[in-house]
Amino acid sequence: MSPRRASALRGGDQSLRDHLIAAAEALMARRGTAGLTVRDIAREAEVADGVLYNHFADKEDLLAQALHAHVSSVERSLGAPPTRAGAGDVENNLRAYIEHGLRLHIAILPAFAGLLAQPKVLTRFAGLPNPMAGGRGLRACLADYLRAERELGRLAPDGDPEAAATMVIGACHEVVLPNLLRGVPAGEIEIPPGFADGLVATVLRGIGPS
Amino acid sequence: MSPRRASALRGGDQSLRDHLIAAAEALMARRGTAGLTVRDIAREAEVADGVLYNHFADKEDLLAQALHAHVSSVERSLGAPPTRAGAGDVENNLRAYIEHGLRLHIAILPAFAGLLAQPKVLTRFAGLPNPMAGGRGLRACLADYLRAERELGRLAPDGDPEAAATMVIGACHEVVLPNLLRGVPAGEIEIPPGFADGLVATVLRGIGPS
């Protein structure tokens, strides 16, 4: 006598709410957010068109949740970047941050891109518990790490961790964004060979005259 | 003998085509590209709904032209970044690039942002004569400049101009993009104090241990 469950859920133990978020997320990852309709999502979820409104205020609400889920899931899949200063060597840790940033942006920016035209979604997304602040967080995290290494004396005492972090993460943006602006699909974005090495060398030694 | 002019053009000597582009550009700058309708544009231009189609293939065509005009006009207003190696000193030249990049991205990214969900517009934009390649050009330009300075011996012979350029321009993105993702209007984006100085110092001297 408990209320009927959507047929698409038979067997699973997921709530319909989560199921819808997962479906929207899958579409976001697969096709981007460009022409995404409520009906598309319902179809992907194998669920009636209207259910959405039993669980979310409106389309924007669902999209914000899906975006959040997407970011969280990408970050989960990437694992945490090195945060413990003093471990490993600085070069490798930096390289790890760069790898992380590249993969993160390639996976996340396209989803954000399609939603930049939907302020309601962004607003609602901003109100959600920050999965890591969609990239901005990575910058802060890297800055913290660099500062800690400086404390340990593994970086120059007069180095500027904020500036360095901004440049490193920004460089990752720079690889992805121009491609999006030219309409290149995320899957086809190519990373210039030696990209990470060049960045690491430059951020550590600079390019000024000795 | 000549046909009638649009009443909105009274007095001016602009073509209606340019008038429409200007109107679309103004809306783009003022309200973003979010919910921009053909009617909005016509209203802004004080012109009949249908005129648009006497001058452009469709809405996307007009938007692409407006985007192009916007980029061109911003770049014109910013002036050219320093391109002659050997002139002035390197630090100041770098600072000029950074200023340029920041202003450019603050002015341009919001317009692009709203159009990322409209591949047709991006495609058509890509087909237009490149005003300077929408930001990507600045990176290449800076790389060229840095390479030239290296030839002159004003930069380290083993420095990596590509990496440095990517980092500098990327850092400019990094200032703007997270704000857009959070829905902050372009006008309210704040540049961290000492931003340019930090970047210049880092890119020249690095943050590695001496």
Added chain:
Amino acid sequence: MSPRRASALRGGDQSLRDHLIAAAEALMARRGTAGLTVRDIAREAEVADGVLYNHFADKEDLLAQALHAHVSSVERSLGAPPTRAGAGDVENNLRAYIEHGLRLHIAILPAFAGLLAQPKVLTRFAGLPNPMAGGRGLRACLADYLRAERELGRLAPDGDPEAAATMVIGACHEVVLPNLLRGVPAGEIEIPPGFADGLVATVLRGIGPS
């Protein structure tokens, strides 16, 4: 569990799809197909503007279905023409064909007429299961009948059933078509007195000198 029904369907057990076809058919019969808009049809059906697209690919699709339904219903109401050779007498059977043809064309041609300018509708109509081939079928049917009577010796052994059938059915067109071309509404088409008798006599005995 079942979704909502259109309020216009209150009481009936018709599907909204059929309801829409019926409404379009009614308009076709009442006002012709001249300036028929999607909105007209929705209003006639007492239904929201957009429903149409839940049941048909587009306007043309609906019109093709309505045309089909119209033809079918007319043919159903007219009953089958005599097809069994040897039954009754040939004169009366011919007269029946003529009556049938006249009524059919008066009822059908105006509907077709308005759609001749819409190739998409005609194409889609041609793809539907043939209700009786929209008039052409009647000619073939009559030819078959005449051929069978000839086999039985009730018509001249050197008579030409194809030619005769073409002439008889064509004569029915000839009554309707010039009226349409002059803009006479279908309801006001008058059949010349003695029309059927004259045709029967002529087709059987010819007008050549004995």
Added chain:
Amino acid sequence: MSPRRASALRGGDQSLRDHLIAAAEALMARRGTAGLTVRDIAREAEVADGVLYNHFADKEDLLAQALHAHVSSVERSLGAPPTRAGAGDVENNLRAYIEHGLRLHIAILPAFAGLLAQPKVLTRFAGLPNPMAGGRGLRACLADYLRAERELGRLAPDGDPEAAATMVIGACHEVVLPNLLRGVPAGEIEIPPGFADGLVATVLRGIGPS
């Protein structure tokens, strides 16, 4: 100091009015009347969009005139059908009528077809001096001819010229109309072999048992 002539008329001595009619007629003959716009006509005439309204009440007016011109020109090109009873032999004269009717309908019906949905055009056309009444005239003309032959004793004294004429001309319709309804372009309409012979034989001798 006489008013300027349209550039498209340079050299010719046609009035612009006639030039426009000719252009519309050409389009009608070439592409049918389906999606014919005022602009199409102006472009075909190599003339400004608006001139039309200096010479015709509106689009419908021009189309009616063009239709009239088309019919007239087709009939002129076909030459007059045999009208003098007693000349030649009846069979050949009948054949001539049939040829005439077929060519006439193939040339004319498509033009009418596209206009059946435009009652205003038909009404205005009906008000014009009858070029020969677009086919209906041919029927009457044939009936007159047959009646005259009957007077001369070259046809049966109890034959029915009206019925015969209706059947013959109707048969010509029957060849063209079903093709139009199926969307076959006028140029591809095929006339069954032996068509005229079968008709002549049938109308003269009938198909009844001797």
Added chain:
DNA sequence: GATGAATGAGACTTCATTCAT
């Protein structure tokens, strides 16, 4: 709660007609 057809505002686009030049 789930269903999915119905709703209807609103988007883009066409095109006959007007009218300043």
Added chain:
DNA sequence: GATGAATGAAGTCTCATTCAT
């Protein structure tokens, strides 16, 4: 009179949202 851009009503279609079942 001729020009042809401007006008704006009207048409088709989409899609977020509602709601009877």
